Structures are given as structure tokens and as C-alpha cells.
Amino acid sequence: MASNTTNNKIRGSHQRLQTLIHHLQSSSNFNSNSTSTNSLQQISNSKPNKVAAVLICLFEDQDGNLRVILTQRASSLSTHAGEVALPGGKRDECDTDDVQTALREAKEEIGLDPSLVTVITLLEPFHTKYGITIIPVVGILSNKDAFSPVLDSAEVEAIFDVPLEMFLKNDNRRAEEREWMEEKYLLHYFDYEVDNKKYVIWAITASILIRAATLLLRRPPDFLEKRPKYWGGVTENDT
Numbered sequence: 001m002a003s004n005t006t007n008n009k010i011r012g013s014h015q016r017l018q019t020l021i022h023h024l025q026s027s028s029n030f031n032s033n034s035t036s037t038n039s040l041q042q043i044s045n046s047k048p049n050k051v052a053a054v055l056i057c058l059f060e061d062q063d064g065n066l067r068v069i070l071t072q073r074a075s076s077l078s079t080h081a082g083e084v085a086l087p088g089g090k091r092d093e094c095d096t097d098d099v100q101t102a103l104r105e106a107k108e109e110i111g112l113d114p115s116l117v118t119v120i121t122l123l124e125p126f127h128t129k130y131g132i133t134i135i136p137v138v139g140i141l142s143n144k145d146a147f148s149p150v151l152d153s154a155e156v157e158a159i160f161d162v163p164l165e166m167f168l169k170n171d172n173r174r175a176e177e178r179e180w181m182e183e184k185y186l187l188h189y190f191d192y193e194v195d196n197k198k199y200v201i202w203a204i205t206a207s208i209l210i211r212a213a214t215l216l217l218r219r220p221p222d223f224l225e226k227r228p229k230y231w232g233g234v235t236e237n238d239t
Contacts, residue, residue: 050131051090051091051098051101051132051133052088052089052090052091052101052132052133052134052135053089053091053098053099053101053102053105053134053136053137054085054086054087054088054105054135054136054137054208055069055086055087055102055103055105055117055137055139056068056086056123056136056137056138056139056209057106057112057117057140057141058138058139058164059140059141059142059144059161061163065163065165066164066165066216066217067161067162067163068086068161068164068209068212069086069087069110069141069159069160069161070084070085070086070159070161070162070199070201070205071084071086071087071110071151071157071158071159071160072084072085072156072157072159072160073155073156073157074153074154074155074156074157075157076154082157083202083203083205084199084200084205085205086136086205086208086209087102087105087106087109087110087112088101088102088105088106088137089101089105089108089109090132092104098122098135098137099119099122099137102135102137102139103117103119103139108152108155109151109152109155109156110150110151110152110156110159111148111149111150111151112147112149113146113147116142116143116146116147117139117140117141118140118142119139120138121138122135122136122137122138123135123136123138123208123211123212123215124211126207126208128204129180134204134208136208136211136212138212138216158197160192160195160197160199162192162201164209164212164217165213165217166190166192167190167206167209167212167213167221168210168214168217168219168220168222169221169222169223170222172191172192173188173189173190173191173223174188174189175187175188175189187202187203188202188206188207188210188223189201190202
């Protein structure tokens with residue numbers, strides 16, 4: 001009986017998420033912010049060392065709220081050491097597409113079995129000032145209990161999850177105004193504490209999650225009054 005209840009809960013969670021994504025994919029707002037097939041083809045033909053993919057791995061908590069899995073990069077890394085990131089990395093020559101890159105990297109970094117993730121869509125690419133194109137891949141982890149993290153200590157120091165909705169709120173958020181290519185923008189920082197450990201989610205990771213939360217939760221951030229000026233799509237150039 002307990003097994004049937006658990007299975008029904010998993011199916012119900014998956015169906016709710018599928019319904020949400022279907023609604024977004026069919027809306028004009030989502031399509032205008034998604035990557036077109038032509039754009040994906042152009043990215044696929046670019047140099048592998050200039051393309052990366054990250055996995056926005058979503059699951060529902062006991063209250064039905066969407067949460068996203070994040071990592072803290074190892075302090076021994078030569079770049080962005082100790083920073084919070086989404087699972088992911090640069091494309092390998094063996095990767096057939098951006099989805100495979102994101103799933104492979106998540107498997108290597110945190111031990112997430114690709115078979116547990118249902119990939120729904122890809123978000124619009126982010127382009128860093130270092131010439132790297134980052135593709136956010138949205139996936140659903142229907143059965144969170146089936147995931148037992150195994151961290152690659154050379155790359156990942158910690159794993160945790162946060163409410164997706166926090167990236168639409170002013171709570172625990174601060175910002176700095178900066179300028180890049182003669183355009184001002186806000187660099188967002190989100191503070192989060194779990195198990196007496198404090199994390200700061202900022203730069204391109206914050207930008208990606210602001211955009212993902214806006215699309216998936218179907219409402220604009222409380223702090224972005226003027227999207228063209230302060231949208232996270234500008235912030236990604238700061239990392």
C-alpha cells in the first residue's frame with residue numbers, strides 16, 4: 001500500500017510539472033524567450049571549448065514547491081573556486097548535444113543518474129564576456145528519493161537545493177549596479193542558509209535562475225521593474 005502511495009505521488013508530481021512546462025512551451029512569452037532550432041544548430045556547430053551546458057534540475061518538495069539543485073565548487077579549482085553553480089560544464093567532443101553535456105556533467109559532478117531526469121526544454125543561451133556560450137537545460141527529477149549524491153571532490157565541495165521562487169523575491173537579495181559595454185545593469189546576489197552553512201548565489205548562476213523562475217513560475221521578479229535595463233541577460237556578461 002505504501003509503495004502504491006509513493007508511486008502515485010511521484011506520478012502526480014511529474015504530471016503537474018509536465019502540465020506547467022506544456023503551458024509555458026505553448027505560450028508566446030515562453031517561445032519568445034526560448035532558443036530557436038536555428039540558434040541551437042549554430043551553437044552545435046561552434047567550437048566545443050566555447051560551449052557549455054548547465055542542468056536546471058527541478059523537483060517538488062512535500063508542499064508542492066519547485067526546488068532546484070545547486071553545488072558549491074571546490075575551493076581548489078583554478079577558476080570560480082568556492083562559488084555556487086548549477087551542475088554542468090564545457091562540452092566534450094563525445095557529446096552529441098547540449099542535453100548530453102549537461103547530463104554527463106551532472107553525473108560526473110554529483111552522481112546524478114541521467115535516467116532519473118526528464119529533460120523538458122532548453123532556455124535561451126547566455127554569452128559570457130569570456131566568449132563562452134552557456135545553454136541552460138531544464139530537467140525534472142520526479143523521484144528525489146532515488147537520487148543519492150556522490151560528489152566529485154575535485155570539482156564539488158557541497159550540494160544543496162533552494163526554492164526556485166526565491167529568485168523572484170527581494171528577501172535575502174542584494175544588488176550592485178555595474179557597467180559593461182556602456183550599459184548599466186544590476187548584479188544580483190541571493191543569500192541562502194541551510195544546515196548552518198551560508199551560500200551566496202550570484203553572477204551568471206543567479207541570472208539563469210532569475211530567468212528560469214520567471215518563465216516556470218509565470219510571473220516577473222519583484223525587483224525588476226524595467227526588464228530591458230535590469231534583466232539577468234545582461235548580468236551574465238559579468239562572469
